[in-house]
Amino acid sequence: MDIVVCVKQVMDADTPPSGFRIDARANDVVSTSGLPPVINGFDEQAVEAALRLKEAHGGTITVLTLGKDLALDVIRKPLSMGADELVVVWDAAFEGGDSYSTAHGLAAAIRKIGTYDLILCGRQASDGDAGQVGPGIAELLGMPCVTFAKSITATDATVRIERAIPDRYEVVEAPMPCVITVSNELGAARYPTLRGVMAARRKQPVTWNAEALGIDPSTVGAAGARTKVLRLFLPERGGECELVAGDTPEQAGKRLAMKLREAKVI
Amino acid sequence: MNDGRGVMVFGEVSESITYELLGIGRSLAAALGEPLSCVVLGSGIRDQARELIAFGADTVSVVDDPLLKDYQADAYVTVMHRLCQEQRPNILLLGQTIAGRDLAPRLAFRLHTGVATDCSELAIDPTSRLLLQTRACYGGNVRATVVCPDARPQMATVRAKTMAALARDDSRTGDVIDLDAGIDASCLRTRIVDESRETATGVRLEDARVVVAGGRGMGGADAFKQLDTLATVLKGAVGASRAACDAGYAPASAQIGLTGKVVAPTLYVAVAISGASQHMTGCSRSKVIVAINKDPAANIFKEARYGVVADYREVLPAFTEMCRELLE
Ligand SMILES: Cc1cc2nc3c(=O)[nH]c(=O)nc-3n(C[C@H](O)[C@H](O)[C@H](O)COP(=O)(O)OP(=O)(O)OC[C@H]3O[C@@H](n4cnc5c(N)ncnc54)[C@H](O)[C@@H]3O)c2cc1C
Ligand SMILES: Nc1ncnc2c1ncn2[C@@H]1O[C@H](COP(=O)(O)O)[C@@H](O)[C@H]1O
Numbered sequence: 001m002d003i004v005v006c007v008k009q010v011m012d013a014d015t016p017p018s019g020f021r022i023d024a025r026a027n028d029v030v031s032t033s034g035l036p037p038v039i040n041g042f043d044e045q046a047v048e049a050a051l052r053l054k055e056a057h058g059g060t061i062t063v064l065t066l067g068k069d070l071a072l073d074v075i076r077k078p079l080s081m082g083a084d085e086l087v088v089v090w091d092a093a094f095e096g097g098d099s100y101s102t103a104h105g106l107a108a109a110i111r112k113i114g115t116y117d118l119i120l121c122g123r124q125a126s127d128g129d130a131g132q133v134g135p136g137i138a139e140l141l142g143m144p145c146v147t148f149a150k151s152i153t154a155t156d157a158t159v160r161i162e163r164a165i166p167d168r169y170e171v172v173e174a175p176m177p178c179v180i181t182v183s184n185e186l187g188a189a190r191y192p193t194l195r196g197v198m199a200a201r202r203k204q205p206v207t208w209n210a211e212a213l214g215i216d217p218s219t220v221g222a223a224g225a226r227t228k229v230l231r232l233f234l235p236e237r238g239g240e241c242e243l244v245a246g247d248t249p250e251q252a253g254k255r256l257a258m259k260l261r262e263a264k265v266i
Numbered sequence: 267m268n269d270g271r272g273v274m275v276f277g278e279v280s281e282s283i284t285y286e287l288l289g290i291g292r293s294l295a296a297a298l299g300e301p302l303s304c305v306v307l308g309s310g311i312r313d314q315a316r317e318l319i320a321f322g323a324d325t326v327s328v329v330d331d332p333l334l335k336d337y338q339a340d341a342y343v344t345v346m347h348r349l350c351q352e353q354r355p356n357i358l359l360l361g362q363t364i365a366g367r368d369l370a371p372r373l374a375f376r377l378h379t380g381v382a383t384d385c386s387e388l389a390i391d392p393t394s395r396l397l398l399q400t401r402a403c404y405g406g407n408v409r410a411t412v413v414c415p416d417a418r419p420q421m422a423t424v425r426a427k428t429m430a431a432l433a434r435d436d437s438r439t440g441d442v443i444d445l446d447a448g449i450d451a452s453c454l455r456t457r458i459v460d461e462s463r464e465t466a467t468g469v470r471l472e473d474a475r476v477v478v479a480g481g482r483g484m485g486g487a488d489a490f491k492q493l494d495t496l497a498t499v500l501k502g503a504v505g506a507s508r509a510a511c512d513a514g515y516a517p518a519s520a521q522i523g524l525t526g527k528v529v530a531p532t533l534y535v536a537v538a539i540s541g542a543s544q545h546m547t548g549c550s551r552s553k554v555i556v557a558i559n560k561d562p563a564a565n566i567f568k569e570a571r572y573g574v575v576a577d578y579r580e581v582l583p584a585f586t587e588m589c590r591e592l593l594e
Contacts, residue, residue, distance in 0.1 A: 226380025249580035257588035
C-alpha cells in the first residue's frame with residue numbers, strides 16, 4: 001500500500017502573540033520567538049496514520065511538502081518516524097499562493113509521484129486554519145475524499161474511515177485511491193527513534209520545481225490564487241479581569257459566586 | 267467572469283446557523299441590491315422551506331431526494347455544483363458546520379473559485395462591491411480580511427454565533443421551488459456503512475445559557491464529574507478543552523474551540539483551562555467568562571471577566587455550594 005502524506009511546516013501553534021509580528025507590507029506573520037518551526041500537528045498525525053497502515057499492509061510512505069526556506073531537520077521528522085521518502089516542492093512561481101493554488105502545486109507533485117493508494121492530509125494547517133487543501137487535491141485529481149478521520153483501516157481496494165464528528169458516530173467506506181484528512185482524535189503521533197533519526201539524516205529529499213512538475217505557472221502561486229488577503233491584523237483583546245480573592249481558596253470560591261449573583265450573571 | 271448575481275445560502279435544516287446565514291445574507295443582499303436565495307438539500311425536508319422565507323429568503327430551492335438524506339460529499343457537491351452553474355450566484359454562504367467544512371472546499375475547487383472558511387465578519391466593500399471576508403487564522407491570534415476578486419461565486423463559510431438571525435416574520439412572502447437532484451446512486455463513491463447519533467442528555471451544549479468547561483488541569487475523568495455537579499446547579503452543560511478530550515477526561519462531543527463547538531452562553535466557567543487562542547475561538551463570545559486557574563499568568567485571565575487564582579480543587583466545591591445556596 002503506497003501512501004503520500006502532505007505535511008506543512010508551520011510556526012509552532014503554541015507561539016504566544018508576543019512571539020510574532022505582522023509584516024503589513026508582505027501581509028505575512030513573522031515569528032520572533034526563536035522557537036523552531038514545526039510540522040503542522042494534524043500532519044504529524046497523518047504520518048502516524050500512514051505508519052499504522054504500513055505496519056499492517058506494507059508499502060511505502062512518501063512525504064510531500066511545498067514551501068520555501070524549510071528547516072531540513074523539521075521536515076525530515078516524518079522520515080525519522082519511519083516514512084520512506086521526502087519530496088520537497090518549491091519554485092519562485094509558487095510565491096504568494098493561497099489554498100487554491102497550493103493544492104494545484106501539490107496535486108501536480110502527486111501526479112508525478114504516480115503510484116499511490118492513499119493521499120493523507122491534516123484536517124487543517126495551524127497557520128492559515130483553512131482546511132481546504134486536502135479536499136482540493138481530491139477535486140483536482142478526481143478522487144473521493146473523506147474528512148476528519150479518527151481511524152483508518154484498509155482491506156484490498158477499500159478503506160474504512162471512522163470520522164471524528166461531534167455527537168455522531170460515522171464510518172465511511174471509500175475506494176482507493178482516495179484522499180483522507182486526519183483529525184487529532186486519531187491519537188498522538190509516535191516519537192522518532194534514535195535509529196530513525198540517524199537513518200533520516202542519510203536521506204536526501206527529492207526536490208522538484210515548477211518545470212520538473214510540468215505545471216503551468218499561471219495555475220500556481222499568486223497567479224493561480226483565487227483569493228487575496230487585503231489586510232492581516234491582530235484581534236482586539238478582552239477587557240480587565242477582576243481577580244476575586246479571599247483568606248482561603250474556599251472563601252474566594254464563595255465570593256466568586258456572590259459576585260456573579262450581584263452582577264446578575266447567575 | 268463577474269457575472270454572478272444574488273446571495274445564495276446553503277441551508278441545513280437541523281442547524282441553527284442557517285438562520286444566522288440568512289440574517290447576514292439579507293444585509294449583504296441589501297447592500298448589493300440583489301436577491302437572497304436559500305438552497306436546502308435533504309430527504310423529506312420540504313415542509314421546512316416556508317420557514318426559511320420567514321427568516322429572510324426571497325426564494326427557497328428545495329432539492330428533496332432520498333440520496334440526499336445524509337450529507338455525503340459526492341452527492342452534495344454534484345447537486346450544488348449544478349445549481350451554482352444554473353443560478354450563478356454572486357455570493358454563496360455556508361455554515362462552518364461538519365457538512366460545510368467538507369462541502370465548501372470541494373465545491374469551490376469544482377467551481378474554480380476561492381472560499382474563505384470560518385468567517386466571523388462579512389461586509390460589502392462600497393467601492394469595489396466585493397465581499398470582504400474577515401476570518402481568524404493562527405488559531406485566533408491573527409485576523410485576515412480576504413477577497414475573491416475575479417472568480418464567482420465569492421464563497422465563505424461562517425462561524426456559528428457570529429451573525430445575528432432576523433426575527434421570524436411569517437408575513438414575508440417568497441417562492442419555494444422544487445428542483446430535481448438529477449443524480450443517481452452511481453455518483454456516490456463513498457458509502458456510510460455505520461452511523462449513530464449520540465442521544466444528548468440534558469441541555470445541548472451549543473444552546474446552554476451556562477457552560478462549565480474543564481481543561482487538562484482537571485487531571486482526570488473522575489475530577490470532571492465535579493463539573494457535572496456545578497453544571498446541574500447552574501442548569502448548564504459541560505464543555506471541555508481539546509487537551510481534556512484528547513486525554514479522555516471528557517467525550518470529544520464536549521470539545522469547544524476552533525475544531526470543536528462554538529458556544530456563546532451568558533456565563534462560561536473555565537476551570538483549569540489555559541485559554542489557548544484555539545480554545546477561546548469557541549467561547550470568546552460568551553457574555554461573561556469566569557476562570558479558575560492556579561497559574562496567574564494563564565492566558566485565560568486576559569479573556570475572563572472574573573477570576574480566581576487557585577487550585578480548582580480548593581475553590582470549586584465552595585463555589586458550587588455557594589451557587590446552590592444563592593439559587594435556592
Ligand atoms: C489547529 C489547532 C486546533 C485546535 N483546536 C482546539 C479546539 O478546538 N479546542 C481546544 O480547546 N483546543 C484546541 N487546540 C489546542 C490548544 O492549542 C491548546 O493546546 C488546548 O486548548 C489546551 O488545553 P488546556 O487549556 O486544557 O490544557 P493546558 O494548556 O495544559 O492547560 C491546563 C491549565 O490548567 C491549569 N491547572 C493545572 N492544574 C490545575 C489545578 N489543580 N487547578 C487550577 N488550574 C490548574 C494550568 O495552570 C493550565 O493553565 C488546537 C490546537 C491547534 C494547533
Ligand atoms: N504547503 C503545503 N505542503 C504540504 N502540504 C500542505 C501544504 N499546505 C497544506 N497542506 C496539507 O493540507 C492540509 C490542510 O491545509 P490547509 O488547507 O492549508 O488548512 C494540511 O494539514 C496539509 O496536510
